[in-house]
Amino acid sequence: MSNNMVSRVENDRFLVLERVFDAPRELVFQMFKEAEHIKHWWGPRGWEIPVCTIDFHPGGVWHYCMKCVDPNQGTFYGMESWAKAVYEEIVEPEKIIYNDYFCDAEGNINESLPSTLITLDFIDLGGKTKLINRAEYTSAEALKTVMDMGMLQGITETWNRLEERLESLK
Numbered sequence: 001m002s003n004n005m006v007s008r009v010e011n012d013r014f015l016v017l018e019r020v021f022d023a024p025r026e027l028v029f030q031m032f033k034e035a036e037h038i039k040h041w042w043g044p045r046g047w048e049i050p051v052c053t054i055d056f057h058p059g060g061v062w063h064y065c066m067k068c069v070d071p072n073q074g075t076f077y078g079m080e081s082w083a084k085a086v087y088e089e090i091v092e093p094e095k096i097i098y099n100d101y102f103c104d105a106e107g108n109i110n111e112s113l114p115s116t117l118i119t120l121d122f123i124d125l126g127g128k129t130k131l132i133n134r135a136e137y138t139s140a141e142a143l144k145t146v147m148d149m150g151m152l153q154g155i156t157e158t159w160n161r162l163e164e165r166l167e168s169l170k
Contacts, residue, residue, distance in 0.1 A: 005156055012140035015147075017133040019159055023166040025122050028129040029093035031162060032120065038064070041161040044154040046070025051105075060087045062098070063107050084109065085118075096120040100135075114142030131159075 005019040021028050031037045035052040042049055043066045051065040062085040068076040082103050089097040097120070102113040109115075116135045123130040133155075137143040 013137045015135045021129045025124040025129045026093045029122050041165040044157040
């Protein structure tokens with residue numbers, strides 16, 4: 001499996017991730033649209049998605065829980081992390097823009113943790129798809145906070161799992 005992800009920070013507040021997936025754009029887009037798919041690949045290795053609801057339209061909400069099920073991950077084992085995304089714009093199968101928040105099981109946003117404006121671009125490369133994930137943080141400190149939380153490793157593992165999911169559906 002090739003991890004061909006490229007990451008860069010722009011203007012201290014933007015984290016840009018790019019990766020080419022060996023799958024058609026419509027299929028890659030679908031992976032982000034349906035809970036049934038997301039449950040199979042979202043989150044780092046050793047984490048599962050026991051709860052996931054998606055209302056896929058502008059103004060709609062994606063609410064989910066990631067739970068660590070890997071005893072080898074020490075203090076993370078058994079931990080739950082709840083998140084909520086509110087869709088701003090959807091252009092199928094080209095673009096998804098959403099605000100990403102940490103929250104609780106009821107969907108109440110945790111104001112003490114940084115929110116992120118995420119723009120996903122799906123670029124058709126003739127049977128392959130370049131995915132560009134542009135994350136805008138409120139400040140350089142907010143970006144540093146998530147980087148210190150291991151976000152880059154987490155998203156690398158997540159995208160590796162996405163690639164495995166795409167392979168399994170071919």
